[in-house]
Amino acid sequence: MTDEKDMQFAAVLESLKDVPGPVMMAMQKAQDIYGYLPLEVQLKIADYFGVPLSTVYGIATFYSQFRLEQPGQIKIAVCLGTACYVKGSGGVIDKFSRLLSVEPGHTTSDGRFTLEATRCIGCCGLAPVLTVNGEVYGKVTEDSVDEILAKYNEA
Amino acid sequence: MKNVNLKVNGVPVTVPEGTRILDAAIKAGFNIPTLCYMKDLCNESSCRVCVVEIKNNRKLMTACSTVVAEGMEVLTNTPKVRASRKITLELMLSNHHKECLSCVRSGKCELQTLATEYGCDYAKYSGEMNDYNVDDATPYLVRDNNKCILCRRCVAVCNKVQTVGVIDAGNRGFATKIASPFGKSLNDVPCVACGQCINVCPTGALREKDSISEVEKLLADPSKTVIVGTAPSVRAALGEEFGYPIGTDTEGKMVAALKAIGFDKVFDVDMAADMTIMEEGTEFLGRLNNPNAVMPMITSCSAGWIRFIEYNYPELLPNLSSCKSPQQMFGAIMKTYYAEKMGLDPKNVAVVTIMPCIAKKFELTRDDQSAAGVPDIDASLTTRELARMIKNYGINFAKLDPKTEFDNPIGKGSTAGLIFGATGGVMEAALRTVAEVATGKTLDNIDFKAVRGTKGIKEATVTLNGKQINIAVASGLGNARKLMDEIKAGKSKYHFIEIMACPGGCVNGGGQPIVDSQTRNIVDVAKTRAGVLYKKDKKDVLRKSHENPIVKTLYKEYFGEPNSHKAHEVLHTTYVKRDRY
Numbered sequence: 001m002t003d004e005k006d007m008q009f010a011a012v013l014e015s016l017k018d019v020p021g022p023v024m025m026a027m028q029k030a031q032d033i034y035g036y037l038p039l040e041v042q043l044k045i046a047d048y049f050g051v052p053l054s055t056v057y058g059i060a061t062f063y064s065q066f067r068l069e070q071p072g073q074i075k076i077a078v079c080l081g082t083a084c085y086v087k088g089s090g091g092v093i094d095k096f097s098r099l100l101s102v103e104p105g106h107t108t109s110d111g112r113f114t115l116e117a118t119r120c121i122g123c124c125g126l127a128p129v130l131t132v133n134g135e136v137y138g139k140v141t142e143d144s145v146d147e148i149l150a151k152y153n154e155a
Numbered sequence: 156m157k158n159v160n161l162k163v164n165g166v167p168v169t170v171p172e173g174t175r176i177l178d179a180a181i182k183a184g185f186n187i188p189t190l191c192y193m194k195d196l197c198n199e200s201s202c203r204v205c206v207v208e209i210k211n212n213r214k215l216m217t218a219c220s221t222v223v224a225e226g227m228e229v230l231t232n233t234p235k236v237r238a239s240r241k242i243t244l245e246l247m248l249s250n251h252h253k254e255c256l257s258c259v260r261s262g263k264c265e266l267q268t269l270a271t272e273y274g275c276d277y278a279k280y281s282g283e284m285n286d287y288n289v290d291d292a293t294p295y296l297v298r299d300n301n302k303c304i305l306c307r308r309c310v311a312v313c314n315k316v317q318t319v320g321v322i323d324a325g326n327r328g329f330a331t332k333i334a335s336p337f338g339k340s341l342n343d344v345p346c347v348a349c350g351q352c353i354n355v356c357p358t359g360a361l362r363e364k365d366s367i368s369e370v371e372k373l374l375a376d377p378s379k380t381v382i383v384g385t386a387p388s389v390r391a392a393l394g395e396e397f398g399y400p401i402g403t404d405t406e407g408k409m410v411a412a413l414k415a416i417g418f419d420k421v422f423d424v425d426m427a428a429d430m431t432i433m434e435e436g437t438e439f440l441g442r443l444n445n446p447n448a449v450m451p452m453i454t455s456c457s458a459g460w461i462r463f464i465e466y467n468y469p470e471l472l473p474n475l476s477s478c479k480s481p482q483q484m485f486g487a488i489m490k491t492y493y494a495e496k497m498g499l500d501p502k503n504v505a506v507v508t509i510m511p512c513i514a515k516k517f518e519l520t521r522d523d524q525s526a527a528g529v530p531d532i533d534a535s536l537t538t539r540e541l542a543r544m545i546k547n548y549g550i551n552f553a554k555l556d557p558k559t560e561f562d563n564p565i566g567k568g569s570t571a572g573l574i575f576g577a578t579g580g581v582m583e584a585a586l587r588t589v590a591e592v593a594t595g596k597t598l599d600n601i602d603f604k605a606v607r608g609t610k611g612i613k614e615a616t617v618t619l620n621g622k623q624i625n626i627a628v629a630s631g632l633g634n635a636r637k638l639m640d641e642i643k644a645g646k647s648k649y650h651f652i653e654i655m656a657c658p659g660g661c662v663n664g665g666g667q668p669i670v671d672s673q674t675r676n677i678v679d680v681a682k683t684r685a686g687v688l689y690k691k692d693k694k695d696v697l698r699k700s701h702e703n704p705i706v707k708t709l710y711k712e713y714f715g716e717p718n719s720h721k722a723h724e725v726l727h728t729t730y731v732k733r734d735r736y
Contacts, residue, residue, distance in 0.1 A: 039337055043736060052320020053736065054310075054344075057336035061325040068337070 008033050009041070013048045023049055024059060027066060036067040064105075072107040072114035074152050078130040081120030088141070089128035093117055095145045113152075161227040176207060176218040176229055177676075185231050186673055188240065188269050190247075190357050191306035192219035193672045196316065197355070199307045203243045204269065207231045215239055241273045249280035250329075251358070252301035259543075260359030263669045266304060267358075287332065292342035295364050295516040296350065300332050303360040309333060309352035316658060317632040319463065321346045336736075345466040345735040348514035349459035349632065349656045350665015355672075363513045363666060367544055369534045373505040374417050381505045382493075383418040384485045385409060387425055387568075388511045388576030388661040389538045391687035395668040396542030397552040402683040404691065408552060411559035412545045413509075423561045424508060425568020427485035428575045428584070429700035430709065431456065434726050435478045435581075436589040436700075437717035439651055443624070449473040451627075451642065451649040454581050456480045458514035459656030459665070461730065463632050468639045469732035477727040479531075481575065482508050482515050483524050486531030487725045492713045493565065494527065501527035508535045511576070511664030514656065526725040537666025569703045570692035577685035578630035578660035579606035579613060582653040586617060586626075587699045593619050601698060607689070609659045609681045612637065614649070625649045631658035659685070 012029045016022035026045045031037055037060050039053075046053040060066040078084075078093040093104055093115070100113050107114040123129055126138025130148075137148060157172045163183035170179045180187050190202035198220055206215040210228035215236065218229075230236065248270060255261050270277065287300040307324060310333060314320045321344040325334050335344045353361045373381050394405040413421045435454065442448035455461060455476045464471060479487065485508065490501040508515065512535075518524070519532035536544070545552055561567055571587055574580030583603045590598055605615035606626070611634040614627045627649045629635045635654045641647040657664045659681025670680050692698060700706060714722045 039736060042336070052314050052318075052323065053336045054320055054323035054325075054334075055314065058323040058325045062327045 005033050009044070013044070016049075023051060023056060027056065027060065031066060036070050038068075038070075069107050069114075070111065072112050074112060074133055075114045075116065076130060076132050076148075077116045077118045077121075078104075079119070079121050079128065080117045081124070081127075083120070083124035084128040087127040089130070091142050092128055092130065092140055092145060095142050096149075099145065099149060159223050159225050159227075161223050161225070161229060163229045164231055170223060172223075174223050176216070176221050176223055176227075177205060179223050180207075180218060180229065180231055181676060187218045187231050188272075189219055189672050190265055190269070190304060191308065193308050193311075193355055194676050197306065197308040197311040199311075202247075202304065202306055204240055206236060206239050206243075208233050208236055237273065240269075241275055244270050244273055244275045245277075245279040247304050248275060248277050249282060250284050251304065252284075252299075253277055254302075254359075258302070258359040259362050259365075260302075260356075260669070263671070264359060265357035265671050268671070283329070285329070285332070290340050290342075291364065292340040293346070293348070293364065293517070294520055295348045295513040296341060296346075296353070297362050297364055298341060299360050299362075300334070301360075302358045303333055304358055305331060305333065306357055307333070308355040308357065309361060312351045312355050315633070317347070317349055317351060317656070318636050319345065319347050319349070319632060322352070343736075345462075345733070347459045347462040347466065347632065347656065348517045348665075349463075350513035351657060353513070353665055354663070354667065354669065357672065363537050363540065364516060365540065366516060366534045366536055367540055370507050370536060370544075373507065373533060376505075378503050379505045380419050380497075380499055380503060381417075381507060382420045382422060382489050383413050383507045383509065384422045384424040384427070384482075384489075385413070385509045386482070386511055386576065386661060387428065387573045387580075387688060388664065388667070388684065389509050389541070391576060391662055391684040392511065392538055392667045393542060395670070396539065397545075401670070401674075401678055401680060402686050404687045405557070406691075407557040407559040408555040409509075409541075410561055411555040412541075412550055412552065414559070415550050415555070416544060416548055418507070420562045422485070422489075422566045423568045423572075424481050424485045425570075425572035425575070426565055426703065426705050427481040427488060427568075428456075428572030428581075429569050429703045429706045430484050430488065430726065431478055431481050431575075431581075432571060432584050432588050432700035433706060433710070433717045434484075434722060435476045436585050436592065438476055438478065439585065439589060440593055441718065443619075443622075443650065451647060451652050452476055453651075454653045456575065456581055457654060457656045457661075458482075458512065458518035460632065460635060460654045462514065462517070462733070463635065463656060464639070465730055465733040466735050467636070468643070471639060471642060472730045472732065474642065475730060477723075477729070479524065479726055479728045480515075480518060481572070482510065482518060482535065483531050483728065484726050486519075486533075487524075487526035488565075488709065490527035490529060490531060491725050492709060496712075501529050505533045506531065508532055509538065509541050510535050511538050511661045511667045512657075513537060513665045515666075521728070522731075523728045538664075538668060539666060542668070565705045565709075567697075567703075567705065569697045569700050569706075570688075570695040571698055571700045572703075573695075574688050574692050576661045576688050577607070577681075578609065578655050578658075579603075579628045579653065580660065580688070581655075582606045582626055582628050582651070584700055585651070585653075588701045590617065590619060591699065592701065606653075607685075609679065609685070611658070624651065626651045626653075628653045630655040630660050632656055662688070 571584035
C-alpha cells in the first residue's frame with residue numbers, strides 16, 4: 001500500500017462522512033484505489049463509519065464485484081451467461097482452472113493470472129466468449145485455451 | 156397512543172397501534188413459533204416459521220414483522236399455515252446435520268421441538284448439504300455451522316447488543332454462512348467470550364467448550380484434593396435444567412449434588428466476592444483520596460468485560476480495578492491460605508468452579524493468575540455443564556436435600572457477595588462496605604435500590620463524608636461502550652462504575668440454562684433469576700462483606716489488611732492491550 005493511495009483513500013472517507021449509507025460507496029472507491037479490499041482497508045472503513053468489520057466483510061463477500069485478493073497482472077474473464085454456457089464456456093473455464101491451478105474468482109500463487117467467471121458481457125453472437133485484460137476472444141473452444149495461454153505466457 | 160382492534164383466531168383483542176401480530180396473538184392467548192425472532196433482539200423475518208393467514212390477504216404474512224391494523228382478522232393455525240411451516244422446517248432440516256442423538260442441545264433445540272410438533276419428515280428433501288469445519292480453537296466456545304439455520308440471532312446479539320461485532324453473514328445463496336471476517340477462527344478475532352450468542356442460538360450450532368472430562372480427570376486422581384466453588388448466580392438458575400420454574404432457588408440441592416459427584420470440598424465463591432469488595436472498596440477509597448489517581452474506577456469482575464476493554468479501550472486499562480475476579484481470588488485463596496492451613500501442597504490442590512459464564516474458561520488461562528506458582532483455577536464448568544454432569548451421574552435432583560450447607564471452614568459468603576450475580580450487585584455490595592468503612596458508622600439502610608433492576612445503564616449519587624460520589628452501573632457491552640466513550644471524551648462525571656458483560660449481569664450469563672424464544676417473549680429471565688438473589692439478601696443476617704467472619708479471619712491470619720503487600724501478591728492482577736486483528 002503506497003502513501004499516495006492511502007491519502008486518496010483518506011480523502012474518500014472524509015468525503016463520505018455525512019453521506020447516508022456510506023459503507024458500500026467507500027468499499028467501491030477503495031477497490032478503485034487499491035484494486036482489492038484487504039483486511040486493513042476494510043478495517044479502516046469499518047472503524048471510520050462505526051460498523052463491525054464482520055459486516056463490511058459480509059458485504060464484500062455478498063457482492064461479486066468486490067475482491068479480497070490482489071488481482072493478477074492478467075485477468076481472464078470467462079462469460080458464463082446463458083448463451084455462452086450453452087455453447088460450452090463451462091468447459092472452457094474448467095480448463096483454465098485446471099491448467100492454471102486456480103479456482104474461478106482467485107489469482108495464481110505467482111500473482112500472474114486472475115481467473116473470473118462473468119455474467120453476460122453482451123456479445124452473445126460470439127459465444128462462447130472471454131476477455132483477457134479487456135481483449136475479447138470469441139467462439140473459443142477448450143482447445144483454444146492452450147493457444148490463448150501460450151500467447152500470454154510468452155509475453 | 157391509539158389502540159387497534161383486531162381478531163386473532165376469532166378472539167377479539169385490543170393493542171396499541173404499531174404492535175406486531177405476534178404480540179397481539181400472545182395477548183389473545185396464542186403462541187406463534189419463531190426461529191429467528193427473539194424479543195428485543197432479532198427481527199430479521201428470515202426463518203418464515205411465524206407465518207399466519209390474514210383474512211382477505213392472498214399471501215401468508217410473517218407475524219414477527221407485520222403490524223396490526225384495525226379490523227384485521229388473523230388466523231394463526233390454519234391447514235395452509237401449518238403446511239407452510241412444515242415445508243419451511245423440512246427445508247431447514249435438509250441442510251442441517253441432524254446429530255440430535257448426541258447433540259448437546261437436544262431437548263432444548265427450538266428446531267428439534269418444532270420439527271417434532273409439526274410432524275416433519277427429517278429426510279423429506281435430500282440433496283446437497285454444506286459441510287463446514289467446526290471452529291473449536293477457542294478455550295471457551297465451539298461454533299458448528301453445520302447446525303446453523305442462518306437465523307442471525309447471534310449476529311444481532313454480537314453486533315447490536317454487545318457491539319463486539321465479530322460475526323456476520325458472509326457469502327450468498329446456498330454458500331451463506333455466519334462467520335468471522337476473512338474466514339478467521341473466533342480465536343483470532345476480538346471475540347470477548349461473553350457467550351450471549353450461545354444463549355440465543357435456536358440450535359446446537361453454538362455451545363460452550365466442554366470441560367467435564369478435565370474435571371472428571373481431576374476427580375479420578377487420588378493425589379488431588381478437589382475443591383469446587385459455585386458462583387452466586389448458578390443457584391438461581393440450575394433448577395431450570397431439572398424442570399423447576401425460572402426463579403427457583405436451588406442452593407442446597409446444588410451443594411448436595413456437588414458432594415454426590417465427589418468433590419472433596421464444596422465452597423461458595425460468594426466468600427471470594429466478599430474479598431473482592433474488601434480489596435476493591437479499599438482501592439476505591441484510596442483513589443478517591445488521591446488527587447492524582449485515575450478516575451473513574453471501573454470494576455473488574457466480569458471476564459468478558461475485561462477482554463472487551465483490552466481489545467477496544469486499552470487506553471482506559473488504568474481505570475480498571477487491579478482486583479482479580481472472584482473466581483480467581485477464590486482459587487488463589489484456596490491454593491495459598493487454605494492449602495497452607497490444611498498442610499497441602501498447592502500442586503495437589505485442584506480448584507474447579509461452577510460459573511454462569513464461558514469467559515471464565517478463558518480467564519483461568521490468563522497470565523498473572525497463579526498466586527501459588529500454579530494456576531489459581533484448574534477448570535471451570537458452566538451451569539449447563541454441571542446439569543449435564545448431575546444427570547450423567549444418575550443423581551435424582553428432586554430428592555436432594557434443599558437444606559444442604561456449604562462445607563466449613565470457609566464455605567459461606569455474605570449476601571453482599573451473593574448479589575454479585577445481578578447487575579448492580581457489585582456496586583451495592585461495595586457501597587455497603589465503603590460507606591461504613593469510610594464513615595465508621597453503621598448504615599441505617601443498606602438497600603441501594605437505585606442500582607437494582609435490569610435497565611442497561613443505572614446511575615446514582617451517594618454522599619460519603621460530605622462528598623458526593625457519582626456512580627454508574629452498566630450491563631451489556633453496548634451500554635459499557637457508551638460509558639467508555641464518555642470517559643474518553645472527558646465528559647464522564649462518575650467516580651465508580653460497575654460493568655457486567657452480559658445484559659442483566661451473571662444471572663443472564665453465557666453459561667446459564669438455555670431459555671427458548673417462546674419463554675423469553677413472556678418472561679424477563681434476568682429479572683426473575685435476580686429475584687432469587689435479592690430475596691435471599693432480604694432475609695439474611697449477614698449482608699455486608701466486611702462483617703463476614705471468614706473475611707475477618709483471612710485478614711487476621713493471612714493478609715493483614717486490605718490492599719496489603721500480601722493481598723496485592725495474591726488477590727490482584729494486571730491487564731494487557733490486545734490487538735483486534
